[in-house]
Amino acid sequence: MKVKNKAHVEASIVEAYLVEEISIFTSQYFEPQSILNFPGRSSGALKKRWLSGSEGYIIETYILINCEVVTPYYESFLNELYEHYDSKEPTIKELVATQFKDWFKHRVKDEINYTGNVLLKLHYWGPTTEVIRLPCYFVNDYNFHTERHSVGKSTFNCGVCVKSSLYTNTNSDFYGILEEVIQLDYPLIPNMQIVLFKCRWVNPVRGMKVHPRYHLVDVNFKKVYQKNKPFILAQQVVQVYYTEYPSMKRDKVDRMTVCKIKARRVVDDSR
Structure with a gap:
């Protein structure tokens, strides 16, 4: 609700938006001090399961x-x-x-x-060991859906990417599909939580190719990462989507092209 003063509706709305934009802008310069309770919000029906x-x-x-x-x-x-x-x-x-x-x-x-x-x-x-399963989770200014929750929808919100520590090296990034969002609770202190993404990762060696000149990334989900490390912290993930590769050649029919998505409310400082 943007209107706080009904006697001055327009001014009240403007003031509320200014406060919101300032808080979003300044938040770009501060990082949370702990992986616990990282800012994010869930939506959809919650379910529980045991690890x-x-x-x-x-x-x-x-x-x-x-x-x-x-x-x-x-x-x-x-x-x-x-x-x-x-x-x-x-x-x-x-x-x-x-x-x-x-x-x-x-x-x-x-x-x-x-x-x-x-x-x-x-x-x-x-x-x-009892966790909460979340079908949707909003974090890092991205709206993530699990693969199952994305079925039948017009948008693709289950593509994930984890940037490597070498930010200039696209070959070191990991790409995958979000299969499950789980929330862990720490009983020692009330309301202490961590949200993890369980993903199906593309093999970065056998299942990914990067164009040497244009740095376009192609992935093949038939060549998945077999190591038993599917989990990642929600705050470490950025969103991508995959589109079919524009080729009918046999060696490229299973490939998909990675398209990067700009986070909501991100200030563009590329100019």
Whole structure:
């Protein structure tokens, strides 16, 4: 409701829009201090389900790796691995995926009894295994729909992209389809939540091609990323959509072209 003063309707509407635009503009310069309760909103009918044991382990490990309060422990764990495994990257990644969560909880078990860091305690106890499934989620100024929720709709809102740390290298980006949006709750502190996207990712080596001159990206969803890492934080995702490749050649019939979408209310500073 934009009208606060019915005696001056037009001025009240203008004032409300000015306040909204100023708050949106200034918010571009500030980042949330935690991955918990990142700004976003859901819509549609909510459902609940239980995470499997493997899902819960993968999710909690991923959250710990991406949490700032856990970063010193993660770096310490990596240093221990590098001392024993001579920086063999495949081995290091596998050990992080299978051992870091247990190592972290064993390491901080005694610390949480006297530390004043509430977030450290929060991640030690972890989230509940009962999660809420969301059909739609608005985050990063994008309106995301799950693949199932998008069926029969005129818009395509389930295309996702995760930018690599090398922002100038398009070859390092990951592209996929949003299959599920889940909300995790942390029982230690009321109303502490994290929203994750479960996606089907294209294999970045075998299923993706980038034009060397125009940097256009083609993907093939028949060549999916087989590694067991489907989850991503909602705030790490940008939206894309896929269109059929304009060719009838046999080697290109399964390809789709990636089209990037500009986020709503984003200030265009390209000029």
